[in-house]
Amino acid sequence: xDESTFQIDTRGEFSFxxxxxxxxxxxLTEATIxxxxxxxxxxxxxxxxxxxxxxxxxxxxxxxxxxxxxxxxLDFEKIRYYLAHGTAPYKDWEEVPxxxxxxxxxxxxxxxxxxxxxxxxxxxxxxxxxxxxxxELRKKGVIFVNSTxxxxxxxxxxxxxxxxxxxxxxxxxxxxxxxxxxxxxxxYVPKGVKLEQPLQAYFRINSESMGQFERTLIxxxxxxxxxxxxxxxxxxxxxxxxxxxxxxxxxxxGAKIQYVTVQNWATNVYNLVIQRGLAMExxxxxxxxxxxxxxxxxxYPAVVLKGRRARGEVVSISLAHDGQLQDTxxxxxxxxxxxxxxxxxxxxxxxxxxxxxxxxxxxLKGMNGCRNNTECDALLISAESRTDTYPAxxxxxxxxxxxxxxxxxxxxxEMLFYLQQRGLTRAQxxxxxxxxxxxxxVKEFPMEYSVELRRLIDLEMEDSIG
Amino acid sequence: MSLIxxxxxxxxxxxxxxxxxxxxxxxxxxxxxxxxxxGSGKSTLSKVLCGHPDYEVISGSAExxxxxxxxxxxxxxxxxxxxLAFQYPVEVPGVTNANFMRAALQARMxxxxxxDAVSFYKEMRSKMKSLDMxxxxxxxxxxxxxxxGEKKRNDILQMMMLNPSYAILDETDSGxxxxxxxxxxxxxxxxxxPFRSFxxxxxxxxxxxxxxxxxxxxxxxGKIVRTAGYELVAQIEQQGxxxxxxxx
Numbered sequence: 001x002d003e004s005t006f007q008i009d010t011r012g013e014f015s016f017x018x019x020x021x022x023x024x025x026x027x028l029t030e031a032t033i034x035x036x037x038x039x040x041x042x043x044x045x046x047x048x049x050x051x052x053x054x055x056x057x058x059x060x061x062x063x064x065x066x067x068x069x070x071x072x073x074l075d076f077e078k079i080r081y082y083l084a085h086g087t088a089p090y091k092d093w094e095e096v097p098x099x100x101x102x103x104x105x106x107x108x109x110x111x112x113x114x115x116x117x118x119x120x121x122x123x124x125x126x127x128x129x130x131x132x133x134x135x136e137l138r139k140k141g142v143i144f145v146n147s148t149x150x151x152x153x154x155x156x157x158x159x160x161x162x163x164x165x166x167x168x169x170x171x172x173x174x175x176x177x178x179x180x181x182x183x184x185x186x187x188y189v190p191k192g193v194k195l196e197q198p199l200q201a202y203f204r205i206n207s208e209s210m211g212q213f214e215r216t217l218i219x220x221x222x223x224x225x226x227x228x229x230x231x232x233x234x235x236x237x238x239x240x241x242x243x244x245x246x247x248x249x250x251x252x253x254g255a256k257i258q259y260v261t262v263q264n265w266a267t268n269v270y271n272l273v274i275q276r277g278l279a280m281e282x283x284x285x286x287x288x289x290x291x292x293x294x295x296x297x298x299x300y301p302a303v304v305l306k307g308r309r310a311r312g313e314v315v316s317i318s319l320a321h322d323g324q325l326q327d328t329x330x331x332x333x334x335x336x337x338x339x340x341x342x343x344x345x346x347x348x349x350x351x352x353x354x355x356x357x358x359x360x361x362x363x364l365k366g367m368n369g370c371r372n373n374t375e376c377d378a379l380l381i382s383a384e385s386r387t388d389t390y391p392a393x394x395x396x397x398x399x400x401x402x403x404x405x406x407x408x409x410x411x412x413x414e415m416l417f418y419l420q421q422r423g424l425t426r427a428q429x430x431x432x433x434x435x436x437x438x439x440x441x442v443k444e445f446p447m448e449y450s451v452e453l454r455r456l457i458d459l460e461m462e463d464s465i466g
Numbered sequence: 467m468s469l470i471x472x473x474x475x476x477x478x479x480x481x482x483x484x485x486x487x488x489x490x491x492x493x494x495x496x497x498x499x500x501x502x503x504x505g506s507g508k509s510t511l512s513k514v515l516c517g518h519p520d521y522e523v524i525s526g527s528a529e530x531x532x533x534x535x536x537x538x539x540x541x542x543x544x545x546x547x548x549x550l551a552f553q554y555p556v557e558v559p560g561v562t563n564a565n566f567m568r569a570a571l572q573a574r575m576x577x578x579x580x581x582d583a584v585s586f587y588k589e590m591r592s593k594m595k596s597l598d599m600x601x602x603x604x605x606x607x608x609x610x611x612x613x614x615g616e617k618k619r620n621d622i623l624q625m626m627m628l629n630p631s632y633a634i635l636d637e638t639d640s641g642x643x644x645x646x647x648x649x650x651x652x653x654x655x656x657x658x659x660p661f662r663s664f665x666x667x668x669x670x671x672x673x674x675x676x677x678x679x680x681x682x683x684x685x686x687x688g689k690i691v692r693t694a695g696y697e698l699v700a701q702i703e704q705q706g707x708x709x710x711x712x713x714x
Contacts, residue, residue: 414556415556415558417540419566421516421540421544422624423574433558436558436561438560439561
């Protein structure tokens with residue numbers, strides 16, 4: 001495929017002047033929530049729900065007892081909680097306002113939609129600017145809308161699951177998202193419907209000091225299958241930007257959900273995302289997660305294996321450059337017998353970058369015959385790079401097998417000499433070695449993404465070696 | 467046009483001096499063999515010429531077709547036409563042989579020009595066939611899980627693909643069985659040309675029976691102590707290196 005049609009390395013490169021009809025200002029109070037509810041035209045139950053979440057958010061402490069240091073610098077008063085053009089999502093690219101359209105064109109979104117996607121949702125600051133899905137899928141009963149529309153039009157499906165996989169009080173950022181959420185996707189795939197092409201969401205932060213709190217709920221009914229991909233970018237600003245999404249997945253009996261993230265936020269973005277899926281009997285949930293951007297990422301995709309023989313998987317790649325901390329990992333909760341999970345995490349630390357793996361594998365009491373395999377490998381590019389591993393494993397069931405392997409390595413000088421002796425520059429040799437290190441994981445990404453991932457790594461290597 | 471080494475002294479970085487004044491001239495089109503007992507500095511010489519970071523040049527010079535070799539980076543030396551078939555070829559996990567060779571060839575293209583993928587694969591396949599290599603090796607990671615012999619063969623394949631003007635073969639015969647040795651030698655012989663030279667480092671006559679050198683050098687204690695024609699190989703085979711040691 002032509003690489004120019006697909007680029008997610010626009011980190012920090014461009015932004016457009018603000019052009020918002022709605023701006024809730026700085027800080028989060030009850031008045032802010034009223035402003036958001038009025039702008040969105042939300043029902044009273046939701047207004048009360050948000051306010052209740054705000055009270056819980058205010059009452060909960062920051063998770064400083066375990067979280068990385070950098071989180072202390074996050075000032076909730078210096079964040080803007082709702083910025084929107086004030087129009088419903090367009091279904092046609094031609095109607096999308098020019099600045100927004102040009103942004104997504106630069107990211108190659110319309111071309112990709114034509115080339116290989118079943119549907120697209122493109123979010124610009126707080127609201128969806130464009131949302132469209134193939135007509136054929138609509139006829140099969142597939143729902144793919146933003147969260148506002150989902151709660152309005154499909155309350156009977158959305159509401160019973162809303163906040164059920166990730167409760168309000170799960171942690172402080174969950175409470176924050178429940179209070180301030182806007183945008184994100186609501187997806188329902190009916191029984192037995194299998195999507196052959198992925199659905200794609202784009203999250204774009206354009207404005208300074210923006211807080212983006214998308215809310216995604218994906219329900220795959222019995223035997224349904226889908227792949228959902230999200231890409232994230234933002235321009236680089238001096239002030240902090242906050243991205244704190246909540247993503248809930250529900251895979252009913254025999255359903256399969258694959259959720260792919262390629263995150264390339266600018267380094268002033270705090271990326272604090274909660275992702276959790278509920279896998280019922282014989283269902284399968286896979287998180288494929290790639291974190292390249294943001295200054296501080298805290299993200300540990302989870303699967304609650306709730307039904308017998310359910311399967312969960314997390315495939316994670318993170319790249320930490322100077323000034324970046326990628327605190328990523330995975331959680332697997334084995335809440336039914338004979339469930340299995342697999343975690344493969346690879347991180348690359350460049351320069352003074354830091355990558356951490358934080359994992360939890362929990363086989364609950366009486367859950368017999370469960371299996372987990374965890375493998376985390378870290379590659380350090382320089383002597384100043386750093387990596388940490390914090391695994392937590394708890395097994396309370398019988399006849400369960402849990403396996404954890406970890407490795408830390410440096411790019412081998414002998415290998416670089418070998419590659420350079422064949423004519424590759426040091427940067428090219430380094431890129432090739434790093435690409436080789438994550439090659440088995442990159443294969444898990446859709447082709448268009450894997451091409452782009454390799455290109456991003458080449459760029460990072462060129463930058464780091466000069 | 468030749469590779470000219472003058473009074474080369476080199477050591478392990480911050481360590482022992484290994485090369486004590488090497489003088490060598492390797493004109494284009496010739497095959498030179500370097501023999502010598504263990505620890506005489508044969509492998510060090512090849513690594514120093516290619517710029518291995520573990521070694522440093524103390525004094526002396528090396529010229530490759532008139533260019534100052536020691537002023538160039540490892541990869542510049544490669545692109546200038548210097549190739550080393552490693553004594554121990556390195557494993558590169560996750561990088562396929564095909565991708566590695568494409569990248570290496572692409573690195574030799576002028577800026578803005580793309581390597582043609584179709585003719586590349588065609589060439590790689592045909593060269594693999596000549597070395598009796600399984601065509602599926604294109605998709606396997608470089609040297610990963612290869613036997614010793616497969617690794618050596620893979621290095622020779624890389625040499626064939628990169629078409630160097632000066633190729634150093636560092637104990638390429640070790641780890642090869644008789645059949646593989648024959649195949650590899652045929653590959654090297656097929657590449658012999660007026661515009662290409664070979665430096666063959668070996669302990670054994672066996673390889674030199676297949677690839678007949680024009681000149682044979684004996685390296686001992688970091689110095690070239692004897693230079694002669696092919697007949698020197700037979701003498702070493704009969705007498706070992708003792709006659710050189712006793713001349714000390």
